Amino acid sequence: xxxxxxxxxxxxxxxxxxxxxxxxxxxxxxxxxxxxxxxxxxxxxxxxxxxxxxxxxxxxxxxxxxxxxxxxxxxxxxxxxxxxxxxxxxxxxxxxxxxxxxxxxxxxxxxxxxxxxxxxxxxxxxxxxxxxxxxxxxxxxxxxxxxxxxxxxxxxxxxxxxxxxxxxxxxxxxxxxxxxxxxxxxxxxxxxxxxxxxxxxxxxxxxxxxxxxxxxxxxxxxxxxxxxxxxxxxxxxxxxxxxxxxxxxxxxxxxxxxxxxxxxxxxxxxxxxxxxxxxxxxxxxxxxxxxxxxxxxxxxxxxxxxxxxxxxxxxxxxxxxxxxxxxxxxxxxxxxxxxxxxxxxxxxxxxxxxxxxxxxxxxxxxxxxxxxxxxxxxxxxxxxxxxxxxxxxxxxxxxxxxxxxxxxxxx
Amino acid sequence: xxxxxxxxxxxxxxxxxxxxxxxxxxxxxxxxxxxxxxxxxxxxxxxxxxxxxxxxxxxxxxxxxxxxxxxxxxxxxxxxxxxxxxxxxxxxxxxxxxxxxxxxxxxxxxxxxxxxxxxxxxxxxxxxxxxxxxxxxxxxxxxxxxxxxxxxxxxxxxxxxxxxxxxxxxxxxxxxxxxxxxxxxxxxxxxxxxxxxxxxxxxxxxxxxxxxxxxxxxxxxxxxxxxxxxxxxxxxxxxxxxxxxxxxxxxxxxxxxxxxxxxxxxxxxxxxxxxxxxxxxxxxxxxxxxxxxxxxxxxxxxxxxxxxxxxxxxxxxxxxxxxxxxxxxxxxxxxxxxxxxxxxxxxxxxxxxxxxxxxxxxxxxxxxxxxxxxxxxxxxxxxxxxxxxxxxxxxxxxxxxxxxxxxxxxx
Ligand SMILES: NC(=O)c1ccc[n+]([C@@H]2O[C@H](COP(=O)([O-])OP(=O)(O)OC[C@H]3O[C@@H](n4cnc5c(N)ncnc54)[C@H](O)[C@@H]3O)[C@@H](O)[C@H]2O)c1
Ligand SMILES: NC(=O)c1ccc[n+]([C@@H]2O[C@H](COP(=O)([O-])OP(=O)(O)OC[C@H]3O[C@@H](n4cnc5c(N)ncnc54)[C@H](O)[C@@H]3O)[C@@H](O)[C@H]2O)c1
Numbered sequence: 034x035x036x037x038x039x040x041x042x043x044x045x046x047x048x049x050x051x052x053x054x055x056x057x058x059x060x061x062x063x064x065x066x067x068x069x070x071x072x073x074x075x076x077x078x079x080x081x082x083x084x085x086x087x088x089x090x091x092x093x094x095x096x097x098x099x100x101x102x103x104x105x106x107x108x109x110x111x112x113x114x115x116x117x118x119x120x121x122x123x124x125x126x127x128x129x130x131x132x133x134x135x136x137x138x139x140x141x142x143x144x145x146x147x148x149x150x151x152x153x154x155x156x157x158x159x160x161x162x163x164x165x166x167x168x169x170x171x172x173x174x175x176x177x178x179x180x181x182x183x184x185x186x187x188x189x190x191x192x193x194x195x196x197x198x199x200x201x202x203x204x205x206x207x208x209x210x211x212x213x214x215x216x217x218x219x220x221x222x223x224x225x226x227x228x229x230x231x232x233x234x235x236x237x238x239x240x241x242x243x244x245x246x247x248x249x250x251x252x253x254x255x256x257x258x259x260x261x262x263x264x265x266x267x268x269x270x271x272x273x274x275x276x277x278x279x280x281x282x283x284x285x286x287x288x289x290x291x292x293x294x295x296x297x298x299x300x301x302x303x304x305x306x307x308x309x310x311x312x313x314x315x316x317x318x319x320x321x322x323x324x325x326x327x328x329x330x331x332x333x334x335x336x337x338x339x340x341x342x343x344x345x346x347x348x349x350x351x352x353x354x355x356x357x358x359x360x361x362x363x364x365x366x367x368x369x370x371x372x373x374x375x376x377x378x379x380x381x382x383x384x385x386x387x388x389x390x391x392x393x394x395x396x397x398x399x400x401x402x403x404x405x406x407x408x409x410x411x412x413x414x415x416x417x418x419x420x421x422x423x424x425x426x427x428x429x430x431x432x433x434x435x436x437x438x439x440x441x442x443x444x
Numbered sequence: 445x446x447x448x449x450x451x452x453x454x455x456x457x458x459x460x461x462x463x464x465x466x467x468x469x470x471x472x473x474x475x476x477x478x479x480x481x482x483x484x485x486x487x488x489x490x491x492x493x494x495x496x497x498x499x500x501x502x503x504x505x506x507x508x509x510x511x512x513x514x515x516x517x518x519x520x521x522x523x524x525x526x527x528x529x530x531x532x533x534x535x536x537x538x539x540x541x542x543x544x545x546x547x548x549x550x551x552x553x554x555x556x557x558x559x560x561x562x563x564x565x566x567x568x569x570x571x572x573x574x575x576x577x578x579x580x581x582x583x584x585x586x587x588x589x590x591x592x593x594x595x596x597x598x599x600x601x602x603x604x605x606x607x608x609x610x611x612x613x614x615x616x617x618x619x620x621x622x623x624x625x626x627x628x629x630x631x632x633x634x635x636x637x638x639x640x641x642x643x644x645x646x647x648x649x650x651x652x653x654x655x656x657x658x659x660x661x662x663x664x665x666x667x668x669x670x671x672x673x674x675x676x677x678x679x680x681x682x683x684x685x686x687x688x689x690x691x692x693x694x695x696x697x698x699x700x701x702x703x704x705x706x707x708x709x710x711x712x713x714x715x716x717x718x719x720x721x722x723x724x725x726x727x728x729x730x731x732x733x734x735x736x737x738x739x740x741x742x743x744x745x746x747x748x749x750x751x752x753x754x755x756x757x758x759x760x761x762x763x764x765x766x767x768x769x770x771x772x773x774x775x776x777x778x779x780x781x782x783x784x785x786x787x788x789x790x791x792x793x794x795x796x797x798x799x800x801x802x803x804x805x806x807x808x809x810x811x812x813x814x815x816x817x818x819x820x821x822x823x824x825x826x827x828x829x830x831x832x833x834x835x836x837x838x839x840x841x842x843x844x845x846x847x848x849x850x851x852x853x854x855x
Contacts (some may be wrong), residue, residue, distance in 0.1 A: 090749045112558060140744075143573045147523060150569045151562075156643070158561045162554045168833055189613045189621065198609035198625075202600045204785075210600065214609075217625040218644065219651075226648045232563070233629065237637045241777050242832060366652050421577055421653060422559075 034321065035166065036057045037122060038191035039108050039160065040130030042086050043068055045176060045254060045313060049128065051261035051268065052314035053321075054099045061122060062086065063115075067152075071138070077278070077413045079271035080287060080405045081257065092109045103395030109155035116163040119171065126321050127164070131156050132227065136180075137364065137418035138277040139224035143250035147222045153227035154234075161238040172324040174317065175235065177228045179306045179337055179375065183219020186315065186374065190374040192216065194250065194333025221367055221419070235331045243328050247320045251313065251377075252306030252337030255282040256393055257337055257401045258393040259311050270310070272401055276416035282307065284414065286394075289354035289404030291409050298416075300368030301344025306337035319383045334379045338387035349390070354398055366420035395431050396414040445732065446470045448533060451496050451521050451541030451569065454479055456587060456665060456724060460539065463512045463673035463725035464732075469710065472533060473497065474526075476518040476540065480562075482549070488689070489822045490682035491698060492668065493818045503678035520566035527574040530582065535730050537583040538575070542567050543638065547591075548775065548829035550635035550686040551838065557634045563647075564638035572649040583735040584657045586646065588639045589715045590748055592661065592787065594630020601785040603627065605661065605744025632778055633831070646742045654739050658731045662724065663717030663748030663786075666693040667804055668812045670722050681721070685820065687827035688837050693718065695825065696758055697805075700765035701813030702820050709827075710774030712755025715783030717748035720799035730794045745790045749798035760801070765809055777831035790827055
């Protein structure tokens with residue numbers, strides 16, 4: 034297959050590209066390097082020493098003897114270039130990772146909220162409009178998030194995208210109507226909100242233009258290496274541990290490695306969905322190999338393998354690494370405790386064999402967090418973003434803040 | 445009340461502003477005049493001779509002795525100016541009309557799709573982010589559309605925004621759960637899609653930031669004059685009759701006035717919701733006087749008074765004006781026939797007295813369409829936008845077009 038990977042320089046995009054190239058597919062990376070610029074903005078950097086895209090693809094050529102091309106292009110802004118690239122390349126599929134993906138970053142300031150909405154909505158919409166304009170039959174695979182469902186659904190198992198409901202019309206004597214609808218969303222941040230907007234864009238373009246679209250509702254990734262990124266240090270993947278981009282488990286691993294207490298937000302009662310990075314690359318492959326047909330609705334697949342409560346994760350990491358756990362105020366505006374039950378049959382039925390936390394965790398602590406611990410900047414670990422005005426230090430409450438979370442202070 | 449009207453130079457925004465000013469409110473208009481530039485782009489213009497915003501507010505000062513201020517500003521782009529304006533003015537409410545609002549225009553080309561998404565999403569999101577940043581308790585009233593619901597809902601009455609559903613969990617022995625959800629959307633064009641995106645933005649900001657938001661799901665406006673716009677010709681409202689911006693009924697009136705056949709798309713079996721422009725201004729007033737409380741979910745109100753089948757409208761207009769009806773291919777990708785039943789109790793309970801089609805139609809034909817008929821450019825009447833690639837003249841079908849509508853030819 035010929036595959037264009039948008040956001041191919043990122044934490045998920047890079048290992049997915051290598052995996053697809055390793056399978057013999059013709060892979061072209063597109064990225065505007067915005068994530069690397071955000072590192073500079075935040076004064077943060079990947080724990081692991083990542084090479085430039087040019088060095089990365091050169092190393093891959095050397096190590097694997099395979100060609101991956103790299104094109105620097107802003108999917109949200111350079112519409113004509115994107116369309117022309119599709120017209121020239123005529124790919125079978127485009128995998129779309131090219132969005133601002135950190136919830137805390139999306140909440141930092143009005144400018145960050147606006148950047149996240151503008152970048153993510155226009156990136157997704159440009160891709161859809163471009164595929165339509167080319168008239169080509171390109172399968173679009175998008176990375177969405179489990180976070181569109183919202184957390185805490187009365188203990189109900191979250192289906193893969195669509196929910197069966199019964200509607201009882203008010204009209205007298207009318208029979209109840211069974212319908213399948215897009216699962217009602219309840220995003221927890223501006224970042225998650227953009228994935229809800231994406232979902233509506235996909236539904237429309239699948240209906241009106243008969244585009245073939247797969248939306249992968251992904252859990253939180255953990256782990257760093259895949260078979261391919263581990264082959265050479267120049268191929269190494271990024272590992273974010275800072276308060277904005279570090280996802281919860283990677284943050285804990287890092288904290289454990291440097292002897293910092295594991296900071297748990299609130300009571301740590303939040304339950305989240307997880308998936309290992311090796312399983313992610315395999316899921317992307319499976320999604321590409323099993324596209325919807327022309328005229329189908331959007332194929333939505335839950336891309337996660339396990340759910341964990343945050344405080345259980347902290348305790349697990351603390352146990353294997355002799356760290357301590359510390360509770361800090363939650364910067365997010367969310368329920369303190371939630372259950373999460375998720376259907377994930379599609380990928381399991383297609384043959385996915387999950388990497389379980391219990392197996393992979395120790396390797397991560399040793400091969401990544403401890404190995405590169407001296408590169409860590411401990412000042413970057415705390416999350417300084419807050420979800421509401423009321424939580425901002427020194428801001429007087431305006432709209433009565435009865436349900437807003439308590440003020441978050443940097444640890 | 446102090447009220448900022450975004451999009452206050454438009455077809456709805458101008459008469460709404462005059463009505464609110466007439467009631468004694470302090471009104472400030474904001475507009476970037478994009479609609480007037482689109483007239484130039486399309487080589488079209490309002491049938492009625494509209495004055496500049498500066499002339500309009502000067503005439504209103506002269507005629508009514510009231511001050512309306514006008515600020516030229518792009519809500520989607522000039523975020524800092526918008527926020528500073530809110531900080532300086534400290535309005536009680538903002539009424540948000542500032543979006544690209546024509547479905548055919550939104551489907552003209554990839555550039556038009558992208559402009560509509562970019563302009564509308566960023567305008568709405570900037571407003572919400574700015575209100576949050578100011579920390580002020582400003583009631584946001586937005587003009588949405590009945591089109592978010594989609595047409596054709598198994599004969600069921602469309603509720604005001606929220607739908608009661610019963611979900612039966614798969615888990616063994618679990619009891620059915622009753623829930624109220626945002627009505628599942630089914631937008632019919634990229635324009636309508638942007639209103640679906642807006643709706644998700646509102647739900648999030650009402651929840652996370654406790655903004656007070658009213659979303660008016662408006663039917664198609666008909667009519668031109670209100671009590672205020674009729675007082676002086678310099679106050680006259682715009683009347684669009686071109687294929688892009690002319691809404692169906694105004695297009696028929698115009699066609700009748702100039703002796704052009706009334707062009708009905710497809711079988712004319714589409715049923716749509718309508719509201720007279722006088723009722724629209726009154727609804728905006730009622731919405732402002734009855735805001736939701738802080739912490740409430742978005743208040744959604746259906747702003748429509750009657751539903752009509754398009755071919756019935758054509759026949760009605762033909763009868764009173766001696767015109768003929770002609771069926772032309774439908775440029776839209778939609779069901780040929782649909783029913784539409786809508787709940788609209790909220791405004792009726794608040795005292796709205798609908799202007800019925802049977803009463804107002806003849807006045808429109810005579811006072812507007814016939815009066816200004818000599819200003820009409822008949823070439824602009826046909827709709828040249830099409831909904832799918834397959835409908836574009838000379839474009840070979842790509843993704844098998846089994847359900848796409850037939851090619852639309854200019855009349
Ligand atoms: N990492 C996770 O735990 C996780 C979980 C669920 C979903 N996802 C989703 O997976 C996707 C990839 O996430 P990631 O962790 O690799 O993030 P990342 O930030 O590491 O990678 C995203 C890449 O996209 C690029 N990009 C952003 N906007 C772009 C634009 N307009 N044009 C071109 N390139 C652009 C960035 O430069 C970056 O290289 C995202 O859409 C994210 O929402 C990630
Ligand atoms: N006219 C109808 O039948 C109808 C029906 C349902 C809903 N609506 C909604 O009502 C609202 C007003 O519609 P209308 O018929 O008055 O349209 P219109 O185009 O006449 O008015 C919209 C006004 O907003 C301005 N505008 C657009 N983008 C802007 C931006 N970024 N910054 C500042 N100003 C901007 C335009 O210049 C224009 O004056 C729209 O949101 C529309 O979707 C209209």
